[in-house]
Amino acid sequence: MREQAIGAEILDWYDANARILPWRIAPGDRLAGIAPDPYRVWLSEIMLQQTTVAAVKEYFLHFTTLWPSVTDLAAAEDAAVMGEWAGLGYYARARNLLKCARAVVAEHGGRFPTTEAELLTLPGIGPYTAAAIASIAFDRPAPVMDGNIERVMSRLFAVEEPLPTSKPVLKAHAERLTPQGRPGDHAQALMDLGATICTPKNPACGICPVMRNCAARAQGIAADLPRKLPKKAKPTRLGYVYLAQRADGAVLLETRPDKGLLGGMLAFPTSDWSEFPTEAPPLEAAWEDPSAEVRHTFTHFHLRLALRVAQVGAEVQPSRGVFVVRDQFKPSALPTLMRKAYDLGRGTLGHN
Template structure:
């Protein structure tokens, strides 16, 4: 694309953003002083791999509970993890707390105003550093999220599939980012991708960049960006142990601090492995030696790199026996759990829809 067409992007985009911007709780109005860095940082961490509608209630809840970076830093990490439950990608929550502590304890509560300084903080990568620098400090940093990738791929008609096209798209982002109002420009590009230049059926007639968009001229906007074929997602299997007290409370445990869902509450389960479990084999991982019953139905949860297929065994104990079992007891509806664990609890049997599976120490189990 000729260089003369590249410089046309910022002006029409900002003009459109001034009129059609989304009003979001972590944003200042167009042209106004930037929102405080703590709010920008918190929102950007939450928005990684998560949609705006899903983030808004979490952002509001976090801000009410921890209104400053010092408040968040002082909170127990377990409280932060539980408040994050349901938002996914739980390493982000652990790094959120680590970053808050670093800013509070080492930097006096002041976030760095440069991409380089922000990159030194836990949990802040290239995209997040650029977004915070641009939006909170109005630095001309080139921001690149999925929406912006899509807009640029169409405007410049980039045929190289993602992710191979990312370096080229980043160079283009750097070339079009203006020196003035770079934060509004980044947010305008995000809004354009979210509302008009959408993945399917882009509304090209309403797009402020239509006169500069090569893909629109060629009639190929809906086909871009191209994506390389994905490998099949591996499948893992587990059996959840749904153990209830007489009052209906379920047994939960705390996962180790490191690894997938680290530090979160979990439903006890057999190790997640590549091959399906036989009930009799899985019982060696049960949290108690009782008569387990096979719950009807199954569930599935898709993580980034694999899918987890879940079946369940159900059991009941009285209060005296429950007191001897390691873990904590909570009513199913009260527990702050990751989505995958909520799906496990969704297999709790209704009525008598179970089949007996005895513990091997008390008899042979059915598989």
């Protein structure tokens, strides 16, 4: 069968060309009987959601040094985990990370379930992540569908229907291609193939291990696939961000609500984010306007926050948030948006 030939070619290529990643068991080691750690597979998959491998590597190594097992992570303080996650983005992942770790410990004795159906019952684990853990950690033949694999499937089988409407067709192709033997290595091989050879632009078809079986290459349309429906233009929201410092150097911060963007993260107080925001300073002060604007882009909109800065006395009480003394204030624990605000306002605050 064509699928069996393709699968064999992909695995042969992977055995010789697998990427070395800190959460991965090399194919040779796996064939020698070394099993992946489900905790590390799960953690890497959560971190890799909408984030590049290059950005995740350092965070993964840091997290697994601080919390080397799911039991360790489950026992960690929320603020510590959120602080170490700062800068990685999509902060709901960090909240769900803790919920999931605690559910694994409380409901499964510290051992991850082995099937997609059971994994889907855990917080923060959706269809893709469940399939990835079941396949990579437990060698179950679950088709794993990330952006790389969707691209490989669309080209291999010349699927011209645009994403996202073509997702069911691409998954059906992936299911037929997934072997009963070594399905975890097969999934990672497809990821690597998409990341290194079958790339979005200028795919290296000449060195692809399955070029003879690629329908899109035969038709001369590989570089045009996958087709995608036009994206809607992102709206822009506006607002204000407030940097207040006491005479002793303490900085005003608040913990954002658990639900919503930057949920549970330390942040400078802000106004609402909308088309017509209303100023909402967290305390009475002579707020300065340094004519600076923080710009940031989220998944669904662009954000522009006008900066306001104030130096206040020790007697001032904020309506929300608390003053954090200077030696306990860690800009690195702030999400990227708030670090941008700090970098813009640090000169006015007198921070070097």
